[in-house]
Amino acid sequence: MTKPPPWPKPKAEIDAGTAIETILKDGLIDAMDEVGEKFSAGEFFVPEMLMAAQAMKAGLELLKPHLGEGGSQSKGTAVIGTVKGDLHDIGKNLVSMMMEGAGFEVVDLGVDVESEAFVKRAAEKNADVITLSALLTTTMPAMESTVKATRTIIGGAPVPQAFADQIGADGCSADAPGAVKIVKELVA
Ligand code: B12
Structure with missing residues (x-):
């Protein structure tokens, strides 16, 4: 042996x-x-x-x-999961544990999670961030669909493009036709 x-x-x-x-x-x-x-x-x-x-x-x-670094007050909420088609969860669990240890509330959706489920739970929990894990090259595209599903465009009289850039929004427009144009580009 x-x-x-x-x-x-x-x-x-x-x-x-x-x-x-x-x-x-x-x-x-x-x-x-x-x-x-x-x-x-x-x-x-x-x-x-x-x-x-x-x-x-x-x-x-x-x-x-x-693994914790203390602090009883929640620093924010994260939804976490392993993307559709992927069953690996150790790295995801570790990220989850460390985020909890750092004071975040973590909503763990498990493995093989549909893009829509991330978006739905994030909305329900008013989450600050969606955290996606993938260990297979074949499941990485599932990350893209979730990121696309969470695209945000912003607008309104006082809102400049620079602010969109600053907060990481995917687009900004000063008017409605511009909004439609951006949305079309994003979903293309
Ligand atoms: C354990 C393991 C399995 C276990 C998983 C058990 C489980 N509950 O997770 C089982 C046996 C189920 C499995 C199955 C398969 N596996 Co596998 N598996 C592994 C292995 C050996 C370890 C993964 C692991 O847990 N690492 C330890 C953790 C701590 O590290 P980690 O996951 O990378 O996470 C860290 C970072 O990536 C990061 N991180 C992770 N998630 C996130 C998320 C965010 C937001 C951030 C910021 C960071 C972050 O932080 C973590 C901590 O540092 C890897 C090889 C490897 N070394 O990675 C292969 C590996 C991932 N598996 C592989 C394969 C091919 C498969 C199978 C297809 C095998 C088969 N023929 O059936 C199936 C697929 C099943 C499926 N549909 O998912 C390949 C993938 C190849 C590729 N490039 O796509 C690998 C790389 C092995 C290899 N060398 O070929 N596997």
Whole structure:
């Protein structure tokens, strides 16, 4: 039987006082990268990736209480999820945990999430940001459709283009025909 790799032991490292970032990076994330490399090389298959995922999830649960930086007042609300067609959730969960730790309220929609669901939940929760995760090159286009679904154009008598640029709006117009023109361009 081949010798098992030196699996990271987060509990022992936490108890030993190792920096949380070190445990996360050198222990968990680097180990996962190795799993990915072995999968690419045809040495590991989906069951091995699943086992690694379970180990990583267990490790992250141990690290979770140590990921915060305090503050009881909510700094804002984020809707998070993994895009349609994609089942990877470890990175998304980590982002979620760290954002919670940093004081944000996080609404986690899980994996395989439709663009419309992000937009709907963001509206319901009056969210400040939508946070999309994708691990497959084939699911990256699903990010674009969500971003497109959340395009914002602004206008009104006092509103200049410079303000749209400043706040990251997708377009700005001084009049209604201009609004229609921009919307047409955005949905084209
Ligand atoms: C574990 C794993 C799985 C597990 C997932 C379990 C789970 N619950 O997540 C399982 C076994 C289910 C799986 C399945 C598949 N997988 Co997979 N998987 C992996 C693996 C080994 C690790 C991913 C991981 O969790 N990394 C650890 C986390 C912490 O890192 P991360 O996700 O990158 O997240 C970090 C950053 O990206 C970032 N981040 C993540 N999300 C977000 C969001 C925002 C907004 C921001 C700002 C940042 C951010 O922050 C995170 C923390 O630093 C990777 C290889 C790799 N090293 O990435 C392959 C990998 C992603 N999988 C791959 C493949 C091909 C598949 C399958 C198609 C295999 C198959 N033939 O069935 C299926 C697809 C299933 C599907 N429809 O989704 C390929 C993707 C290739 C590609 N370029 O598209 C990879 C790269 C493996 C490889 N080398 O070929 N997989």
